[in-house]
Structures are given as C-alpha cells and as structure tokens.
Amino acid sequence: LKRHIENRFWRCLRVDFAFTNDHEALRDQTRRFLDDSGGLTQARRVLDGHEAYSAKQWHGLAEMGLLGITLPEAFGGLGISPLFMCVVAEELGRVCAPIPIESSIFFVAETVSRCGSNKQRAKLLPSFADGTNIATWIVGGSRLPTGPHDISLCYGTNGLSGTADVVVDGSTASLGLTLARDSSGRVSTLLVELDSPKVTVTRLVSVDPSRPIARISFENAPFELIGREGDGWDTWTAALDRAAIYTSFTQIGGAQASMEMARDYVLQRTTFGRVLGSYQAVKHRLADIFAKIELARGTSLYAAKLIESHECDLTAAAASARIAASAAYNFAATENIQLHGGIGVTWEAEPNLHYRRARHAALCLGARQWPGRLVRAVAARVAAKELA
C-alpha cells in the first residue's frame, strides 16, 4: 500500500493545493472502517463511562497502519506524507473518535520522531505506531505556560516533581512528555513513565467525558531527556504548532459533520407548513457555517503543506489553522444544537457530542494565546521586511 501511495503521489503534482485521489482513497478506507466500528456510538460508549477510550477504533487504526503514517518506516511507521494523516484526522473528527490520537501521535510521537535519539526512537516509535503504548504531554499548573519563565514542574538529580492539574489522556497514558525546569532555570522536555509509584494520577470530570482528563503529581519521578537539555521551550512550541495543525483537521471533520447533521435535520423537520430548511434565517446560518469551514480548510491545508515541505517556521500558519478551525467547529457545533431545537439539548441526541468535543478541541492546546502567537510571528516578518 505504502509504495503504491507514494509513487502515485509524487507523479501527480500540478498546481497542487488540494487533496489528491490517493488521499481521498485513504479517506474512504478510513470512513468505512469508522462506520463499521459504530461511528458516533463509540464516542457515546466512552461518554457513558463504559470504556476510557475506544479500544476498537484505536487498535483498528493501528492494524491499518494509520497511527504511524508520519513516523519513519524504520521505526514501524509508513513514512508517507503528513497529508495522509490529515485526511485520517478529518474522518476521526467526524465521529468524535474517543481515542488519544492528538496526545499520543500528533504531539508525543511526532516530537520523539523529530527530537529523540535513535535509541529512543527505536524503543518508542514502534510501540506508538502499533498502539500498544499511549503517551501524552504534560505541563505543570492549571494553565498552559506563557513562556520559558512560566514553567512549574521541576527536575534535578532527584527526579521530576510538581503537579500538572490538567492532563488530557492522563489516566490512560503510560508515558508522559513533560516540560520542566531545573534549579538553574534551564527548560527541557523529559519523558516520564506514568506507571511509577512516584506518580499519582487522579481522574477529573471534563465537559467532554469522551476524552478523559486527569491531574498528575510527580514526586521525584525518574525521567529521561528528549532532545538537548535547555532546548525544552523550542521543542515544546514546535510540537504545539504541529499538533495544532493536525488537530485542526479533526476540528474540520467535526464541524463538517455538525453542519451535515443540522442540514439533514432541517430538511426533514416541518414547521408552519414548510420544511425548516426553507427559511432564510436557517439557510443563511448554514451558509455561514459553510463559510467558516471553508476558511478553516484553506488555512489548515496550507499549514499541512508547510509540514510536508519541511518548513520550520510554522507558527503563523499553525495559528491561522487553529483559529479558523476552532471558530468553525465551535460555531458549527453550537448552531447545530440551535437548529435542532429542544431535542438538541438532550443527553440522548447526538449534537451534544460535537458541542462537547468542539470545546475540548478548542481548549486542549490552549485558546487565548493563539492570536498573540500569530500576531507576534507576523509582526516580526513585517518589521523585517520594513528594515530590508
């Protein structure tokens, strides 16, 4: 499969700003698998507390090789274009897939693949790709850090200590990628085993119970460095940008599914003798949802293309993708409930799955700091141009 995809992919480059037939073929394959595995009912199962995550979807994706799309072939991955991961992410978003892919793959596996030593990559990447090892990222305190001065987890010769109040997938992951500082203020990224007796994990109640969140405390927990000591902040921000880009595709998938759900509902529901979808107030709302999704598709695809062409400076593109995708998913999920009326507000109906997930996705990598990140990145470019 891999060789086939790659050959065809490189041959069909023209003005090439869209997914190709090969990407679309993988999309179809992924969608079939997710439909067969129960679609949204898997998110419902996790929401209702039957499982911590959908093992069926997680291991099914692993068997298809889809968790390792971007990971090197030598370490159990497929080593093909990140755009394939984007179409898979979009499909996962459509069904609110209750699996730790953002944490384990988009954030940690990507970071280990880019910054880890060969030994670490050989040890860890195959277990991420086959789904046997779940990892997540961890920062101290209750807010995302605003800069390298704002790191609360501490490491030293005794190990890692401190508390992270919010860790997505903290209760299911066996490995954590943490951002911590030493006594001299150096910031580094560290790998920590979460099964250790030096680590305490407490499950918390989230607005989106289909994605588990925990508080994690470390007391002199053993760790190993990822990347060079002192490079932690740069590693972290680069990981954040990439994770935001991949996550924007799950948000687009969720937004598209919310829009389609609303469209299907207003086409069958009748009020005052006419179909709900024939009122302009309703039509225009759906058109506005569509417009926001289109914006997100454009900015996210551009950002993904930058990853594909090994561009290093991703911040402005990642921030645009994230801002547009969060706006689209929040708006689509919110208005989907509105267009469903009373039934949309019930626990049993499907719209709340997307309403919750849209919030989860918008907050888990931070929300308010992205406009500032974008503006600083663009202003720096504008200033550089003015000087030149």
Added chain:
Amino acid sequence: MNLFDSPEEAKFRAEAKAWLEQAVPAFHASHVDRSEGAMEERAKAWQRQKFEAGFAGLHIPAAYGGGGLSFVEELIFRHEQAQFDTPRGPFIIGTGMTIPVLLAYADEAAKVSLIPKILSGEEIWCQLFSEPGAGSDLAAIRTRAVRDGDNWCVTGQKVWNTYAHLASRGILLTRTDPTLPKHKGLTFFHVDMKSPGIKVNPIRMVNGVAEFNETFLDEVMVPDTNRLGAEGDGWRVSLTTLKYERFEISEFPGPTTIDAFRLAMKTPTANGSAIDDGLVQERLARWYTESAGIKYMQLRALTVLSRGGEPGPETSVGKLIGARKMQELCAFAMEMQSHSGLIVDATATGFQSGWLWSPGGRVAGGTDEIIRNVIAERVLGLPQDARADTDVPFAQL
C-alpha cells in the same frame, strides 16, 4: 505560493514576475498623472503594454489576440500582477465578462473584430444589465427590445454601469417577449455606446468616486447581427458572463490586513504599542486568518481548474468573507487612529476611503444575502426560496 506550482507553472510565474518588475516602474515613470481625468488613458496604456508583451488574455486563443494558454497561466499572471501597483478596473468588464460571452456566442467575424480590441486596450466595454427595479432579481428587467426589420429598437433604463462613461461598447440584456415568464423572454446583445439615443449619467458613490453610471436607452437601433445567442435565450447567455466573475471580485482593492498590522505596530498606547494589546491582537489574528483562508480557497479553486474541473459556487465564499472583513478592518483601523481617524486619508493607506467604499463590496457582484442563498441552495441542497413569479407571463406581474 510558488510552493504549489508544477515546474512549468513555476517557470511561467518567474517570467511574469520578471516582466512586471521592469514594466511597472517604467509605466509609472511615463504615466505620473494619477488624477481621475487621466485614469482612462493610464488604464488603456497599461493594457496595451501587457498586450504588446504577450501577457493580455493569456487564456484567450491566439487567433483573437490572446496568449493561447490555459486559465491557470492567466490566474498566475493576475496573482503576480496583484503584487504590483497597476491600473485596474476599466478592462474588467471587457476581459472578464465580455470575452467569455463572445467566445461562446459570437460568430467568427465578430470574434476577430471585437476581442483583439479589448485585449490591446483600444476599447473599454461596459455591462448594461441591472435596472432600477432589477438588481439581485436581474431577470425582472424591463428594458424592451422590439424587432424592426434587421434591427432591434431598444428603450429602457440601466444602472450600476461601471465605466460606461468611458466605454466604446456594452453588453446588453433586454426583454424581447413580455408574454413569456420572466427568465424566458430575454435576449442578449452587444451595442455601440456611440449609438444615437444612448445617454450616460455618472453616479457619485459614498466615497465620492463616480465610476458607476446610469444609462438611458431611447429607441436605440441595434443590428440583429449584434445579437448573442438565440432570441429568448438571453438569461442563459448572461450566465456565461458570471462564470469567471467569481475570480474577478474575490479580492478587493483597498487596505490590507498587513496595512492594519503596520498601523498597530506604530500606534502608541499607555503601556507600549497597539500590537501588544489583546483586543487588537484578536482582531488582527482573525483578519489575517480570513485573508489567508480566502487566498488558499482561491488556490484550491485554481487546483480544480488545473486538474481540468470547474470550480463551483462555493468559490463565492471568498467575497462573502472578504467584503465584511474590509468593512470591519477599515473601521477598526480608524479607531486605532483615535479621533484623527475621522480625517479622510490621514495616512496614505486610505482606511477612510476604504471604509467609505466598503458597504459597496457587500452589495456588488451578489449581495451577502444572495451569496448565502446560493451557498445554501446550490452547495448544501436546501430548498430554493419561494418564488411567486417564475411561471407567470412577465406582462402579468
């Protein structure tokens, strides 16, 4: 953007850019007068310069004076040209709307005589479609054309005729049979604007500029050989002009997001500069995201063309977002200037004139409301608005 070109396309882009880099400064050196009175001559001269260098109408067959290439090359050239300060406007109706109709419906002799004069900058065309009582509902036009031997006698009033005061010729939509339902009794012509009975009056817009006109037609004789398409087929013919309109109107001239960045960077606040203010950042980030999104939507449409397809109505989302963005961006920039934001063109960027023009962007080329309807109906498959008049003879409405 070059990132996504094929090698041939990248080569073409480089050629276009190289030519523009020497041609634009030379053009400015020889055309220093930027007053409204000099506008026609500037626009014609720039069009002629492109024509002589082989960059006019790249997607038009060479037999009619074009480049004989594809629309992809044409869009690449337009994209590169947009990076430079060049005259724009007067030739949009001719190149963007008229040529596609002539290619589809004119006979060979008319194509050979009319198209090269547009591309070479000799003739400006205007569009005589809208009427005081027919804007968004274009098929409600009342201008009558009555058969008179080998001619048609045309009487009526048209409005929003961009550059009609400079135009040599116009494309004209008329009603030839009021006994038929409104979309069925229409016929399409091209007309010599010097014909007796045509009177063009300028309309001054909110921003003080008079590029639009109203046009009165009083028993104007139009030869039947000027008819494009069959009698009664005017509605279908007029849709041809809109085919490429989406590519014409999706990015407005005026202040850009980067202009707003520059302003924020040099605007002082109590504790630094406006660029560090959270609210300002939120706005700038949104507009940057919208500008980027529009640009990449166009690139996606270009990809569809490049793969041999035709972009659909979803492309109009760009105008829906871009027009409102322009309005909000200009208004916010004026607020950043504090009370001096009231002064017209306090800065060279023109946030004030952009703000004065921006309501027009939300109306021209399909109002926000019409675009939302189009997206809802033709993209999302929602029911068409109830229309009471589609099957009724026009004369009975």
